[in-house]
Amino acid sequence: xxxxxxxxxxxxxxxxxxxxxxxxxxxxxxxxxxxxxxxxxxxxxxxxxxxxxxxxxxxxxxxxxxxxxxxxxxxxxxxxxxxxxxxxxxxxxxxxxxxxxxxxxxxxxxxxxxxxxxxxxxxxxxxxxxxxxxxxxxxxxxxxxxxxxxxxxxxxxxxxxxxxxxxxxxxxxxxxxxxxxxxxxxxxxxxxxxxxxxxxxxxxxxxxxxxxxxxxxxxxxxxxxxxxxxxxxxxxxxxxxxxxxxxxxxxxxxxxxxxxxxxxxxxxxxxxxxxxxxxxxxxxxxxxxxxxxxxxxxxxxxxxxxxxxxxxxxxxxxxxxxxxxxxxxxxxxxxxxxxxxxxxxxxxxxxxxxxxxxxxxxxxxxxxxxxxxxxxxxxxxxxxxxxxxxxxxxxxxxxxxxxxxxxxxxxxxxxxxxxxxxxxxxxxxxxxxxxxxxxxxxxxxxxxxxxxxxxxxxxxxxxxxxxxxxxxxxxxxxxxxxxxxxxxxxxxxxxxxxxxxxxxxxxxxxxxxxxxxxxxxxxxxxxxxxxxxxxxxxxxxxxxxxxxxxxxxxxxxxx
Numbered sequence: 001x002x003x004x005x006x007x008x009x010x011x012x013x014x015x016x017x018x019x020x021x022x023x024x025x026x027x028x029x030x031x032x033x034x035x036x037x038x039x040x041x042x043x044x045x046x047x048x049x050x051x052x053x054x055x056x057x058x059x060x061x062x063x064x065x066x067x068x069x070x071x072x073x074x075x076x077x078x079x080x081x082x083x084x085x086x087x088x089x090x091x092x093x094x095x096x097x098x099x100x101x102x103x104x105x106x107x108x109x110x111x112x113x114x115x116x117x118x119x120x121x122x123x124x125x126x127x128x129x130x131x132x133x134x135x136x137x138x139x140x141x142x143x144x145x146x147x148x149x150x151x152x153x154x155x156x157x158x159x160x161x162x163x164x165x166x167x168x169x170x171x172x173x174x175x176x177x178x179x180x181x182x183x184x185x186x187x188x189x190x191x192x193x194x195x196x197x198x199x200x201x202x203x204x205x206x207x208x209x210x211x212x213x214x215x216x217x218x219x220x221x222x223x224x225x226x227x228x229x230x231x232x233x234x235x236x237x238x239x240x241x242x243x244x245x246x247x248x249x250x251x252x253x254x255x256x257x258x259x260x261x262x263x264x265x266x267x268x269x270x271x272x273x274x275x276x277x278x279x280x281x282x283x284x285x286x287x288x289x290x291x292x293x294x295x296x297x298x299x300x301x302x303x304x305x306x307x308x309x310x311x312x313x314x315x316x317x318x319x320x321x322x323x324x325x326x327x328x329x330x331x332x333x334x335x336x337x338x339x340x341x342x343x344x345x346x347x348x349x350x351x352x353x354x355x356x357x358x359x360x361x362x363x364x365x366x367x368x369x370x371x372x373x374x375x376x377x378x379x380x381x382x383x384x385x386x387x388x389x390x391x392x393x394x395x396x397x398x399x400x401x402x403x404x405x406x407x408x409x410x411x412x413x414x415x416x417x418x419x420x421x422x423x424x425x426x427x428x429x430x431x432x433x434x435x436x437x438x439x440x441x442x443x444x445x446x447x448x449x450x451x452x453x454x455x456x457x458x459x460x461x462x463x464x465x466x467x468x469x470x471x472x473x474x475x476x477x478x479x480x481x482x483x484x485x486x487x488x489x490x491x492x493x494x495x496x497x498x499x500x501x502x503x504x505x506x507x508x509x510x511x512x513x514x515x516x517x518x519x520x521x522x523x524x525x526x527x528x529x530x531x532x533x534x535x536x537x538x539x540x541x542x543x544x545x546x547x548x549x550x551x552x553x554x555x556x557x558x559x
Contacts, residue, residue, distance in 0.1 A: 033436040039206035056191035056211030082177030096216035100200035111164035130189030132478025183459035214245040214552035246555035277352035306457035311523035316483025319446030334520030336387035338377040358524035369462035396426030406436040
């Protein structure tokens with residue numbers, strides 16, 4: 001649809017005196033890309049993480065100042081050698097009431113629950129996608145995985161570095177010091193849930209999570225509606241002593257069309273909307289500010305998002321697509337395509353400045369450790385042509401290349417722009433669209449040689465991005481979906497995690513960035529920005545830099 005259509009539609013709907021509001025105390029949001037799973041050990045998509053963040057909790061969490069604070073752990077201590085973490089669990093906290101419990105009433109959490117969940121995320125039989133997080137950190141996790149995966153004949157029944165001497169004490173021992181370890185525990189892979197739920201729901205646990213969070217799962221009609229309801233037994237209170245959360249319910253829709261979602265937002269169906277570039281143009285002035293804000297029942301927010309969008313080039317024969325991928329062993333081809341893409345033009349004309357060109361490598365602007373002295377690729381069509389010829393594809397001759405993307409309209413528009421730009425060096429790029437859930441699964445299996453990818457920070461430490469280039473994290477063991485491997489990167493990564501002083505670690509990370517840029521491990525596109533519309537009657541809404549919408553402090557005023 002054209003921008004003019006949205007202006008006309010907006011004017012028509014704005015003229016109505018009464019709107020169909022979502023409900024006095026119900027927060028409604030749409031997931032246009034759908035939802036694959038609510039299984040914690042498979043929580044590597046933004047949609048899954050967002051839901052679980054409101055349903056489950058871990059030992060620690062971030063506050064609004066990005067500081068690590070206690071959550072289900074009341075306190076913790078770290079040994080002088082940095083190897084042993086001792087957590088005191090708040091055993092007053094209870095799981096949601098659920099049929100998985102004998103009497104339907106949620107029991108209190110224990111240290112053994114955390115041991116169970118952390119072992120489960122390291123067990124390959126669960127189809128875990130979070131193995132990379134703890135496998136090489138928690139002592140015994142590596143041996144536990146190897147036995148469970150049939151790679152070792154030495155029987156290992158538990159992870160030795162996880163001990164629960166009593167219900168309120170959890171002891172975690174590491175192989176070696178890992179400076180950002182507490183940050184890892186803020187991830188959904190570190191969330192706690194009862195073994196009873198896994199046993200009760202079996203292969204349906206992915207569609208019925210049970211946790212301790214401010215909201216509890218109620219129902220999920222696939223591709224129609226997911227409902228979370230208030231946890232009336234939630235333990236947290238606000239500064240005035242009022243129980244949290246304030247909302248009675250969260251409803252998540254699955255309208256695939258961005259245009260339809262926008263019209264539904266205008267008509268009061270949703271409380272939150274991420275507008276397309278065309279909609280932003282229609283609603284804002286030349287300065288990017290909302291036109292006539294006093295006449296609208298919503299406002300527009302722009303904020304940084306620690307997310308880097310890139311193109312995945314599979315380059316390792318250990319992965320299915322790597323056996324035939326033209327990128328495998330061809331650094332000059334990878335470099336050529338990096339030089340051939342005009343990122344600045346894509347950001348300006350396709351994204352409408354909703355982000356910034358990824359000219360400084362993998363770390364996004366705003367991330368601790370981001371350094372403008374780290375230089376990435378700038379558009380240079382002549383250099384791209386030269387490198388393409390040196391790569392064995394003069395003028396693109398002999399290169400058969402297909403870029404696989406999701407059903408998202410913005411991804412499609414960006415890919416069309418890339419397709420046109422690559423024509424300038426002779427590459428006839430084909431495009432293939434699949435459902436986002438399909439893309440996630442196939443990427444995790446390494447079946448697509450060339451796809452669109454992105455990495456949003458899981459926690460506020462550059463290690464989270466550098467882990468994507470560590471060879472031990474090549475899928476399915478971690479988030480390294482390209483199969484990139486460089487012994488020097490491995491050495492530097494292993495060196496960095498021992499350094500507790502952040503300024504010293506930052507130097508190592510920046511050195512790693514320069515290497516992966518030269519290797520063209522990724523095709524770096526842009527650093528994302530969040531632009532969204534939120535209703536005026538929604539109070540206490542918070543979207544953090546990790547793209548988590550935290551709703552336990554959110555309320556809605558009657559209109």
